[in-house]
């Protein structure tokens with residue numbers, strides 16, 4: 001038990017909920033084949049989270065970085081997306097270094113609610129009202145992807161657009177269950193404010209993981 005805890009603290013083993021080879025459904029890299037590594041554990045608590053079963057970190061097996069990377073290497077795609085749960089709850093240095101050594105581009109999906117770690121080629125930052133981001137995320141973000149669940153979320157999105165770098169891509173993504181309600185206003189918002197683009201959860205339309 002102690003050895004497991006030490007390995008997780010060092011980031012040489014991590015609680016793994018699931019890992020699967022699919023198509024990136026969201027954001028700038030939508031349509032790209034990618035191996036998803038979903039780490040268990042999240043303390044942000046978004047009411048509309050589509051993977052609530054990930055929240056309890058202790059429920060998932062602790063798997064060594066070597067084993068995670070060896071499984072990933074069985075598939076031909078060379079983009080690895082680290083997601084969760086909230087992956088920045090963990091030290092991601094060893095996992096990202098090992099993935100890069102195996103020839104992967106490393107991407108992350110994060111709320112930014114914990115200090116940044118790891119060596120990433122692409123950082124998708126999706127801030128949440130339920131737990132404020134850690135300031136270390138702002139200079140790392142390549143993509144700001146704000147989920148629109150309520151009409152006040154446009155203002156929330158602008159607040160974070162002012163905090164990320166100029167080159168950071170800005171995306172609005174409808175919350176899945178409220179898509180019918182907000183999609184029209186998202187379309188109008190993006191047409192009037194063209195620094196923003198739309199991101200849809202295309203994997204859900206395609207019925208793939």
Ligand SMILES: C[S@@+](CC[C@H](N)C(=O)[O-])C[C@H]1O[C@@H](n2cnc3c(N)ncnc32)[C@H](O)[C@@H]1O
Pocket residue numbers: 042048049050051083084085086087109110111112125126145147173174175176177201
């Ligand atoms: C499940 S989260 C895991 C990574 C990290 N905890 C985060 O929130 O960025 C992956 C992505 O899905 C988005 N997401 C989660 N539930 C959603 C929903 N119901 N509708 C639209 N996007 C959702 C999140 O905002 C995030 O961009």
Ligand SMILES: Nc1nc2[nH]cc(C(=O)O)c2c(=O)[nH]1
Pocket residue numbers: 022023024025026036083084109203208209
């Ligand atoms: N296909 C697919 N694309 C995704 N992009 C972000 C996802 C996530 O849950 O982090 C996700 C996911 O769960 N599946």
Ligand code: SF4
Pocket residue numbers: 042043044045046049050051052054084085086111128
């Ligand atoms: S931060 Fe991500 S994983 Fe955590 S509750 Fe929110 S959407 Fe779900």
Ligand SMILES: [Mg+2]
Pocket residue numbers: 050051
């Ligand atoms: Mg998902």
